[in-house]
Amino acid sequence: MAIISEDTFNDLSRYVSLRLQQGVPLVDADWNEMEDIRRFELRAFLKWFVGDGIPDGLEDSFRIIATGADNNFNISVGGGNEGLNAGRYLVDGLDVFITAGMFVSDIDTSFTNQQLHTSQPGAAQLAEILNVPVITPIPDPPENPDEIVILTVYLDVWERLVMPAEEPSLVLPSLGTESCARLRREWVIRVRPSSDVPSSGDSDYLPEHSYIALAEIRQDSTGLITPERLTDRRRLGLKVPSQLDITQLTNDAFGSSYGFNGRGQPALPISMREVINAILRGGRPAIIGPDELLAIEGPHSNPATSFDANGNQWLFWVRGVAANEIWFQRQIDGQTWLPAALLRNTNVTTGLSATGTSDGAIWIFWSDEDEAGTRADIFGQVFRNGVFGPEFTVSNSIAGQFNRSVSTQANNSNQVMVVWQNSSTSTFQSRLYNGEPAVATGVIDVSSDFAVAPALVISADNQFHIHGLDSNGLPASILRATWQADITTWNVPTPTGVSITAGPLELAAADDPFGGTWLLYTNGEVSITGSYLRPNNPPDPPLVLAETSAAPLNLTSTQDSEGNLQATFVTIVGPGLTTTLQRLRLISSI
Structure with a gap:
């Protein structure tokens, strides 16, 4: 067997070429370093100036296809059977291509039909040759029917040395001697129970391997991989733009006189951005909508929405005529919505509220009656590290007491405040959680001065504020109470200066990045009205923010990472009383 000298290439040495010298022997280390320099330059360019992705025109490459099986899925090839026109994915500067011939059988391009899959004969021996683990089966599904486990399907790419002893074609038959060894780019597709690919420190991370996500599976207790539970995570349409593309973009945005200065x-x-923000700060935000947020998995009621630490939106709602199912849907990558899924069954749910914390968790609270319908309490659940934790009880009622109309917010210390209305005493009550369901204050009375559902906000100075209608009836003021953290109580509610003259009323509120507060309310008409509270100034006159197709119900609101407000509500239309979840966005900052 031929011997290969130790590699001499060092990417930090800044060598870009080899230069032959007369009378100096050419050794294998020189040749190999020259090749490594070339490969490094190409990979660095592809990694940093082109990026990861599937080329424009080969969108089916490495696409994961749900088959309804509980332990398998198909892998789309997406191209031809020759290297130049094969399906491909640019991963960490490496051009990875796929053909049907790379599987055990070219008519079965499934996950389990990969040669390295543990179910294939010889997989263990092949893994030893490749110096990598076998492909393990898809993890078993959770036993709890209420639990959802996030699985990531990902591409594992690496390079290895192939010697003539392994590949006989590397022996030159006419000379009977070995030719040069080769480097081969290998890949497999694996599945792991996580929302991301392996990273340094993980038990399944391998040095000098590159990883990229292909899809996400939301695995429930059935384990079935269906299209609704599969989300594509590939980066598609990779293409280096031409100068014509850039010119078109700048002309559309700035006009034909705009040009780059090269500096x-x-x-x-x-x-x-500064110009638009100055216009928005003038008083009236840019209003987008209302538009349809969700029409499937109805009938809908009591929507709740929030954003997680990564800027992904979460949407919860009560489904069913009997109001006994809580469903949810969430985004990944800030855009793609995962399929809707059942979170849990309840008795009769009459309110939902959700909030996200900076540690990546999502807290969801709801009001649920007991089976006899004699009382109602507030319950909660936390999504953290890819799974929903167990249900916990927030309030403890007695017979005849109904705790409803829940509202929640989190501050930047990951404290979560939840407020509700005790309908028996017409008192707003609250409870503060310090990062975990098990660490909380007792139930604290806010005030009996309020009526209608509470609207809780977190202000720019990290304070909790409750809004509610004066309990003296219409016409009435909207009152505001502030949490006093140093003495763990609420101050006496004070008027905001906004008065309501007609009902029935639904109230929502959110603070903006400039210290102001938007109060949104309905009065039974087909519209949503807003009043803006400026810091240290009288409130602005009411504005009709949007006309709706039908009277908006179950009005709620949240803020995105930029502080922009999104109001969510339900409309019921048509002879079949069809419901849709709709949203209205108030853009105060971009």
């Missing part, structure tokens, strides 16, 4: 310095005296 990377702003060419406009004031950025477009």
Whole structure:
């Protein structure tokens, strides 16, 4: 067997070429370093100047296809059977291509038909040759029917040395001697119970391997991999833009006189973002909608929405005529919505509220009656590290007491405040959680001065504020109470200056990034009205923010990472009383 000298390439040495010298022997280390320099330059360019992704025109490459099985899925090839036109994915600067011939059988391109899958004969021996683990089966599903486990399907890419002893074609038959060894780019598709690919420190992370996510599976207790439970996570449409593309973009945005100065310095005296934000701060936000957020998995009621620490939106709602199912849907990558799923069954749910914390958790609270319908309490559940934790009880009622109309917010210390209305005493009550369901204050009375459902906000100065209608009846003021953290109580509610003259009323509230508060309310008409509370100033006159197709019901609101407000509500239309979840977005900052 031929011997290969130790590698001499060092990417930090900054060598870009080898230069032959007369009278100096050419050794294998020189040749190999020259090749490593070339490969490093190409990979660095692809990694940093092109990026990961599937080329435009080969969108089916490495696409994961649900088959309804509980332990398998198909893998789309997406291209031809020759290297140049094969399906491919650019991963960490490595061009990885796929053909049907890379599987055990070219008519079965499934997960379990990979040669390295543990179910295949010889997989263990092949793994030893490749110096990698076998492909393990898809993890068993959770036993709890209420539990959802996130699985990531990912591409594992690495390179290895192939010697003539393994590949006989590397022996030159005419000379009977070995030719050069080769480097081969290998890949497999694996599945792990996580929302991301392996990273340094994980038990399944392998040095000098590159990973990229292909899909996400939301696995329930059935274990079935169906299209509704599968989300594509590939980056598609990779293409280096031409100067014509850039010119079109700049002309559309700034006009034909705009040009690049080559220095990377702003060419406009004031950025477009600053100009637009100045306009928005003038009082009226940019209003988008209302538009349809969800029409499936109805009938809908009591929607709740929030954003997690990564900017992904979560949507919860009560489904069913009997109001006995809580469903949810969430985004990944800030855009793609995962399929809707059942969170849990209840008795009769009459309110939902959700909030996200900076540690990545999502807290959901709801009001549920007992089986006899003699009382109602507030319950909660936390999504953290890819799974929903167990249900916990927030309030403890007695017979004839109904705790409803829940509202929640989190501050930047991951404290979660939850407020509800005790309908028996018409008192707002609250409880504060310090990062975990098991660490909380007792139930604290807010005030009996309020009527209608509480609207809780977290202000720019990290304070909790409750809004509610004065209990003296219409016409009435909207009152505001502030949490006093140093003495763990609420101050006496004070008028906001906003008065309501007609009902029935549904109230929502959210603070913006500039210290102001938007109060949104309905009065039985087909519209949503807003009043803006400016810091240290009288409130602005009421604005009709949007006309709706039908009277908006179950009005609630949340803020995105930029502080923009999103109001969510239900409309009921048509002879069949069809419900849809709709949203209205108030853009105060971009």
